[in-house]
Amino acid sequence: MLLARPQTTVILAMSADGKLADAARSPARFGSAADKHHLEAQVAAADAVLFGAATLRAYGTTLPITSPALLTHRQAQGKAPQPWHIVCSAAGNLDPNWRFFQQPVPRWLLTTPTGAQSWTVGAAFDRIVVNPLQSAADWVSVFQQLPAWGIAQLAVLGGGELVATLVAAGLVDELQLTLCPLLLGGKTAPTPMDGVGFPAAIAPQLELLSVQTVAQEVFLRYQVRHPPATH
Numbered sequence: 001m002l003l004a005r006p007q008t009t010v011i012l013a014m015s016a017d018g019k020l021a022d023a024a025r026s027p028a029r030f031g032s033a034a035d036k037h038h039l040e041a042q043v044a045a046a047d048a049v050l051f052g053a054a055t056l057r058a059y060g061t062t063l064p065i066t067s068p069a070l071l072t073h074r075q076a077q078g079k080a081p082q083p084w085h086i087v088c089s090a091a092g093n094l095d096p097n098w099r100f101f102q103q104p105v106p107r108w109l110l111t112t113p114t115g116a117q118s119w120t121v122g123a124a125f126d127r128i129v130v131n132p133l134q135s136a137a138d139w140v141s142v143f144q145q146l147p148a149w150g151i152a153q154l155a156v157l158g159g160g161e162l163v164a165t166l167v168a169a170g171l172v173d174e175l176q177l178t179l180c181p182l183l184l185g186g187k188t189a190p191t192p193m194d195g196v197g198f199p200a201a202i203a204p205q206l207e208l209l210s211v212q213t214v215a216q217e218v219f220l221r222y223q224v225r226h227p228p229a230t231h
């Protein structure tokens with residue numbers, strides 16, 4: 001029997017040529033106020049958000065919920081004001097001076113045994129989850145631990161390297177992409193899914209759930225079609 005794991009949604013904004021950021025991997029600040037509100041609403045709907053260390057390195061911060069309406073809604077549902085913010089870093093090489101570590105959000109670190117050597121549970125991290133993070137099975141086992149900690153809804157905020165791992169492990173259910181009106185280019189610029197990629201014949205297939213246009217941006221929602229379980 002398959003053990004439960006969280007319902008997992010990836011939320012990203014990309015340029016019209018499919019880049020998450022410029023080739024210098026600067027923080028992506030090209031989304032509109034409507035896109036920021038959309039992202040904050042997805043964060044508010046989650047029990048935890050997960051992001052890669054390079055995303056945190058780019059911004060130095062995470063996105064706390066500040067909208068009074070969203071905070072009230074979470075309170076009415078009996079949820080904590082902010083979801084868990086989980087940073088994934090194999091190396092554990094994170095700068096404790098980043099503003100992230102002063103933000104009013106609960107923080108977890110997902111890391112390897114080597115990465116965990118640099119950190120203890122305390123002011124920086126409320127929980128440290130240790131796993132080899134080497135195979136798809138490792139990732140499945142991490143995700144299967146999450147419901148026991150009250151994480152039924154997980155929002156993945158990037159970047160492309162982490163998303164590639166999760167898609168390859170069959171752990172992503174939904175993809176929300178905001179198509180933004182600019183062209184970034186650059187061979188090395190991150191995309192929604194980097195990693196080694198899939199041959200087209202076995203590429204994961206998506207089902208378009210909705211399309212919404214707001215001013216110059218297009219909000220796309222896809223469901224990831226999972227192959228039927230084999231017994």
Ligand SMILES: NC(=O)c1ccc[n+]([C@@H]2O[C@H](COP(=O)([O-])OP(=O)(O)OC[C@H]3O[C@@H](n4cnc5c(N)ncnc54)[C@H](OP(=O)(O)O)[C@@H]3O)[C@@H](O)[C@H]2O)c1
Nearest residue numbers: 013021025028052053054055089090091158159160161162
């Ligand atoms: N437009 C958007 O919506 C959006 C959203 C997010 C990010 N971005 C942009 O995307 C860029 C960052 O994305 P990225 O693809 O370079 O990196 P990323 O996925 O954010 O982070 C990569 C890092 O995360 C850890 N990691 C990821 N997958 C792992 C795995 N399978 N096992 C163990 N550790 C893993 C590793 O950390 P360690 O190196 O510490 O071991 C790795 O170097 C930035 O430029 C950011 O601005 C844009």
